[in-house]
Amino acid sequence: MDLKEKLIILADSAKYDASCSSSGSSRKEGKLGNTAVAGICHSFAADGRCISLLKILLTNCCIYDCKYCPNRRTNNIKRATFTKEEICEITINFYRRNYIEGLFISSGIIKNPDYTMNLMIEAISLLRSKYHFGGYIHAKAIPGASEYLLKKLGNLVDRLSANVELPTDEGLKLLAPNKDNRKVDKIMDYVHKNRTNKFVPAGQSTQMIIGATKETDLEIMSKSSTMYNKHELKRVFYSAYIPVNKDKLLPTLQTPPLLRENRLYQADWLLRYYNFKVEDILDEKNPNFNLLLDPKASWALKHLNEFPKEINSCSFNDLLKIPGIGVTSAKRIISSRKYFKITFNDLKKMGIVLKRAKYFITCNNKYFTDSTFFNKNIIERNLILEDKVKKESNIEQLALF
Amino acid sequence: MKKSNYIYLYDNDFISLLSLIKILITKKVIPCNIKPNTYTPSLFEETFKEQISENEIIIKEIIDATSFYILNTMYKIFLSEHNDKEIIIYYFFVHALKYQNKIYYMRNLKSVTEALKIEKFVEHETHKFKGFLRFKELKGGILYATIEPDNNIILFLSKHFKQRLQNEFWIIEDKKRQLISIYDKNNFYITSSECFNILDKELSEAEEDIENLWKNFYKTIAIKERTNYRCRMNFMPKKYWKYIIEMSDKNENSY
Numbered sequence: 001m002d003l004k005e006k007l008i009i010l011a012d013s014a015k016y017d018a019s020c021s022s023s024g025s026s027r028k029e030g031k032l033g034n035t036a037v038a039g040i041c042h043s044f045a046a047d048g049r050c051i052s053l054l055k056i057l058l059t060n061c062c063i064y065d066c067k068y069c070p071n072r073r074t075n076n077i078k079r080a081t082f083t084k085e086e087i088c089e090i091t092i093n094f095y096r097r098n099y100i101e102g103l104f105i106s107s108g109i110i111k112n113p114d115y116t117m118n119l120m121i122e123a124i125s126l127l128r129s130k131y132h133f134g135g136y137i138h139a140k141a142i143p144g145a146s147e148y149l150l151k152k153l154g155n156l157v158d159r160l161s162a163n164v165e166l167p168t169d170e171g172l173k174l175l176a177p178n179k180d181n182r183k184v185d186k187i188m189d190y191v192h193k194n195r196t197n198k199f200v201p202a203g204q205s206t207q208m209i210i211g212a213t214k215e216t217d218l219e220i221m222s223k224s225s226t227m228y229n230k231h232e233l234k235r236v237f238y239s240a241y242i243p244v245n246k247d248k249l250l251p252t253l254q255t256p257p258l259l260r261e262n263r264l265y266q267a268d269w270l271l272r273y274y275n276f277k278v279e280d281i282l283d284e285k286n287p288n289f290n291l292l293l294d295p296k297a298s299w300a301l302k303h304l305n306e307f308p309k310e311i312n313s314c315s316f317n318d319l320l321k322i323p324g325i326g327v328t329s330a331k332r333i334i335s336s337r338k339y340f341k342i343t344f345n346d347l348k349k350m351g352i353v354l355k356r357a358k359y360f361i362t363c364n365n366k367y368f369t370d371s372t373f374f375n376k377n378i379i380e381r382n383l384i385l386e387d388k389v390k391k392e393s394n395i396e397q398l399a400l401f
Numbered sequence: 402m403k404k405s406n407y408i409y410l411y412d413n414d415f416i417s418l419l420s421l422i423k424i425l426i427t428k429k430v431i432p433c434n435i436k437p438n439t440y441t442p443s444l445f446e447e448t449f450k451e452q453i454s455e456n457e458i459i460i461k462e463i464i465d466a467t468s469f470y471i472l473n474t475m476y477k478i479f480l481s482e483h484n485d486k487e488i489i490i491y492y493f494f495v496h497a498l499k500y501q502n503k504i505y506y507m508r509n510l511k512s513v514t515e516a517l518k519i520e521k522f523v524e525h526e527t528h529k530f531k532g533f534l535r536f537k538e539l540k541g542g543i544l545y546a547t548i549e550p551d552n553n554i555i556l557f558l559s560k561h562f563k564q565r566l567q568n569e570f571w572i573i574e575d576k577k578r579q580l581i582s583i584y585d586k587n588n589f590y591i592t593s594s595e596c597f598n599i600l601d602k603e604l605s606e607a608e609e610d611i612e613n614l615w616k617n618f619y620k621t622i623a624i625k626e627r628t629n630y631r632c633r634m635n636f637m638p639k640k641y642w643k644y645i646i647e648m649s650d651k652n653e654n655s656y
Contacts, residue, residue: 004617011621031568041636042532043647045623046656048632052532055622093611096544096569097536098562242626256626336506350508351518 001080007090009080013060013071014106016244017163017207018237022052022101022136024202025158030134033095033102035158035202040101053104053138054094058082058120062108066165066176068212070244071108081110084123092131102136102158103127113144121149124156136202141191143183150190151199158202159234162187167223171213174249188231203234210264211241211257212250216287221267221278228271238264263289270295273327274320292384297323300360304376307360308367311342323383324356344368356383404431407449411487413437415479419459422491424451426498435487463494471497471504477523478516480553489516526550527557533641534558536571537612538605544571545602547644555582559589572599612646619647620656630654 023039041050059081060071070077087105094100105124109116120139127133138159141150154160162184166172169181184206191204206227208220224236240256267289270276274296281295282288290298300307300323309318311333319330329352336342336350343363347354358368359379367374409425409432411417418435425432433446442448463472475490483489492512497504507513536544544566548558555575559582562571566584573582574594581594630653642648 004614007614008617008621011618015622015624032566034565036531038528040528040532043619043645044633044637045619046630046633047623047625047627048629048636049623049627050636051619051622054618090614093607094615096566097538097611097615098532098534098546099615101532240627242624258627332506332508336508339503339506340509342509346509349511349514351514 003086003090006080006082006086007056009078010056010058010060010082013108014055014057014104016070016239016242017055017104017106017140018049018239019138019161019205019207019235020050020052020055020104021205021235022138024234025136027134027136027158027201030128031132032092033133033135035102035134035136042098042100052101053136054091054100054102055104056082056087056090056106058087058105058107058116058123059110060108061110063111064109064176064178066179067245067247067249068165068175068209068241072245075245082123084119084126087123088127088131088133091127091135092133095133095135100135102138104138106140107142109142113142114146114149117142117145117149117153121153121156124153128156138202141187143179143187147190150187151194154191154194154199157200159204160187160191160200161204161206163207164223164227165207165209166213167208167215167220168213171215175212188227188233192231204231205233205235205237207237207239209241210238210261211253217260217264217267217289218278218282218284218287220264221271221282224268225271225278236268238268259291260289263291263295267295275317292387293380294323296321297356297383301376301380304379308362308374309360310365311347311361311363312337322357322360324353324358324360329353355386359383402429402431404433405449406433407447408432408434408436408440408442410436410438410440410448410450411453412455413439415476416455416457416459417453418479418487418490419463419475420453420455421451422494423459423462424453425491426495432488432491434485435491437487467494467497468502470502474516474520477520480556481519481523482551482553483519486519489519492516523552523554526552527554529641530554530558531561533637533645534573535644535646537646538608540601540603540605542570542605544569545599546571546573548573548575549577549643550575553578553580555580555591558582559584559591563589616647623656625656628656 021039022035023037025035026037027035039052041052043051045051061079061081062071062073065073091103105120107116107120124137124139137157139153139157141153141160141162143162164181164184165176165179172179172181188204191200195203210220227233227236238261240258240261241253242256243250243253267281270281271278281299289295300321309322316330316334319325319333320327332350333342341364359382409421411421421435438450460472475494478486478490489512493516496507496510496513500507504513530548530550534546534548536546539545555573558573563584568586570586571584579594580591581597582589582591583597634653
């Protein structure tokens with residue numbers, strides 16, 4: 001098998017992993033390459049996802065038979081395994097030409113977890129020592145591998161992570177009977193406890209498949225929240241389930257639940273940067289997100305008695321609660337209002353998008369329109385309408401191509 | 402301050418512009434506009450050339466009067482291709498003298514908003530090109546990249562790649578401005594590409610194979626069920642495609 005065919009097989013098998021970020025590390029050693037704290041996107045694939053790392057599996061051979069996975073043992077597909085030299089050659093050649101920020105390496109499991117992880121360590125070690133590669137490396141730890149191997153791998157890479165794959169233990173038992181969530185938990189625990197500037201400097205992340213099992217958004221977000229608190233994860237990625245296998249245990253979906261995935265990401269942002277808690281945005285009565293409205297707008301409509309907020313006096317935390325206002329905008333408002341009284345016009349000049357925010361704020365006690373329009377039903381209708389108009393115009397523009 | 406009817410001319414380099422701005426402020430003149438001396442005035446415009454003694458000391462004077470940040474902002478605006486960048490820099494500096502670093506919060510002033518918008522545009526494009534720039538390997542192992550950015554960002558890109566590819570020989574050519582940056586594993590030099598014409602741009606033997614590998618990787622990594630050309634276009638507009646090797650032979654709807 002030639003290198004091209006191998007690369008196609010092993011990239012195809014790796015593509016369902018959502019993580020491609022290259023941020024959070026500032027590696028300066030190494031003769032070839034460094035890392036940028038902010039991360040750099042080098043290209044964008046036809047699905048609109050950023051390409052920043054050479055995302056491959058070491059091998060797509062696997063002893064496991066997880067129902068959702070394209071590489072499950074019982075699938076009749078072409079199998080390939082990279083040698084460590086091949087991995088190094090491709091990485092270095094791509095990196096020198098500025099195609100990529102670094103390497104993202106995961107693997108199917110051959111023989112046993114320790115054996116597999118050792119192969120990964122050998123390849124990465126060669127890349128760091130012989131090729132003096134100083135670029136970004138994200139490796140997936142193999143659940144069940146020994147601690148001393150985790151230690152070794154963690155010292156070589158920028159990010160080390162393990163995927164929980166499914167939000168609940170029941171889901172995992174059903175679809176991935178060979179996997180054990182406790183093993184993933186153990187990896188996260190270990191990485192979290194030992195993290196330093198040298199050991200996994202960019203921290204860890206994880207991924208959950210959305211829509212393959214019957215979890216509610218509340219269950220998913222609670223799981224995320226627990227992981228953020230317990231293991232200080234940098235990111236949880238949500239990956240809309242795409243049916244690659246047929247199995248009676250798997251749902252049959254016409255299209256992947258992309259809108260739901262989007263809502264989960266929005267809610268994830270609210271947890272990490274906007275001081276929201278899961279119970280603020282979801283509860284037992286409403287365990288799933290409204291697909292028509294983003295979680296922050298839904299929350300604001302439910303708590304309309306706390307609005308409108310006065311831009312010139314409300315606290316930073318209150319600014320963050322306003323739909324349409326992000327962390328940058330909030331900071332900008334706080335620092336600017338020391339020097340002048342902010343009007344609606346100023347907000348526009350400051351680059352703050354008023355499309356959603358205008359319904360929830362006053363500037364110098366003035367509402368953007370007649371204050372009788374400050375009414376839950378009217379605002380809700382307008383917000384949904386604006387989204388709809390946007391979507392319809394999208395479709396029209398797409399049809400033009 | 403008195404408003405002048407003249408368009409003031411400078412030598413089309415940053416030092417000259419700063420020197421002119423300093424003279425104008427000392428003389429308390431608000432220019433009608435500032436343009437490089439290659440500017441052809443229209444029938445109703447009058448130009449005026451001040452006697453400028455160019456000296457790099459002006460850089461220190463600007464920093465002393467304001468701050469390094471403000472100088473930096475002015476420089477980035479200068480590297481843009483904005484039609485009125487000179488007069489925008491002038492007004493920005495006048496405000497900066499008054500407000501110092503607080504100016505970055507004074508976004509209610511039109512000239513400040515405008516200046517910061519241009520600065521952001523330049524920074525943004527620099528960041529994009531750190532990803533979108535593509536090197537090709539020439540015979541002998543020299544890496545060669547061609548770019549046509551909207552702003553003159555070759556200096557920032559050179560600094561970036563000096564760190565990143567410190568053990569490589571590389572060349573970046575800005576075709577739009579006929580500028581070329583050459584790195585010799587030690588330092589980079591930016592000069593006019595007319596002075597430094599590379600005759601032998603023959604590609605290395607491995608180049609075609611590697612490019613092919615990359616193009617195949619690019620195609621494979623997308624998830625068909627999630628195809629979203631519009632999203633791709635937002636992040637990677639077509640104007641950049643020409644030198645992005647995985648895109649250069651594609652149209653909007655190709656995989």
